């Protein structure tokens with residue numbers, strides 16, 4: 001039991017994605033940008049989670065760290081048991097090829113202009129050494145499940161934006177990753193095509209048990225997933241949990257603030273402005289709540 005107890009204390013020991021106090025600092029000649037400022041995040045196996053936030057809040061940086069294409073400056077990031085800050089080059093190649101699938105922000109970067117859908121989905125499987133017959137079967141299975149069989153012999157310029165994105169999702173899923181990371185998968189799409197892409201992501205999540213993370217600045221995504229995590233200034237600030245409604249009836253969504261392990265909570269700007277809260281506030285513990293009051297009359 002002592003062993004189990006010790007494990008239970010480790011932050012996120014049972015999560016597929018663990019970000020613990022993650023920091024990413026970009027250093028240029030003149031400025032230092034803290035894109036991630038001590039971000040904590042847990043995602044569990046088979047979850048489908050959306051990450052929302054304003055432009056510049058750190059969403060893409062987070063996804064690139066999780067995808068293994070960028071390295072955090074400090075903190076801990078673990079995905080499916082892989083420690084992302086301590087991986088060798090070789091481990092990183094294996095990780096990117098087999099453990100995570102990544103759909104990048106610009107759809108054109110996910111496909112190759114002169115390759116057909118079938119050829120581009122074949123590529124990652126071929127790099128992984130999968131025999132030709134199995135590759136063909138997997139490609140057909142992906143196209144059928146995500147509804148893009150008709151794109152098999154088409155090149156990107158012959159497909160709609162939504163079809164391109166669904167083929168890009170097939171590429172990312174080709175080697176059966178445990179985790180699928182998508183950066184603004186519906187950013188350039190009309191709402192009907194966006195719905196088809198969300199449906200494809202849900203299908204992957206349901207059919208293959210893939211854990212799906214969707215980064216978007218579209219707050220409307222909350223209606224598509226059970227959990228939405230909001231990032232503000234490089235930190236997770238709030239979460240919306242949506243319970244499943246009955247068939248055809250939307251579920252109920254409830255918003256929570258996120259408290260990190262040091263006890264920090266971000267007070268939303270509207271709340272701060274409504275009470276003119278500045279850098280110092282009064283906290284009071286009542287029987288079942290904590291009050292935050294302005295420090296009127298106090299020195300700044």
Ligand SMILES: Nc1ncnc2c1ncn2[C@@H]1O[C@H](COP(=O)(O)OP(=O)(O)OP(=O)(O)O)[C@@H](O)[C@H]1O
Pocket residue numbers: 026027028033034035053054055056057058059060061062217
């Ligand atoms: N390579 C880089 N060099 C310097 N600063 C960067 C770099 N990449 C990102 N940043 C900065 O880090 C911060 C977070 O950027 P990031 O792209 O992660 O935000 P985002 O929430 O994904 O925004 P968007 O929705 O516009 O893509 C921003 O201030 C951005 O300017």
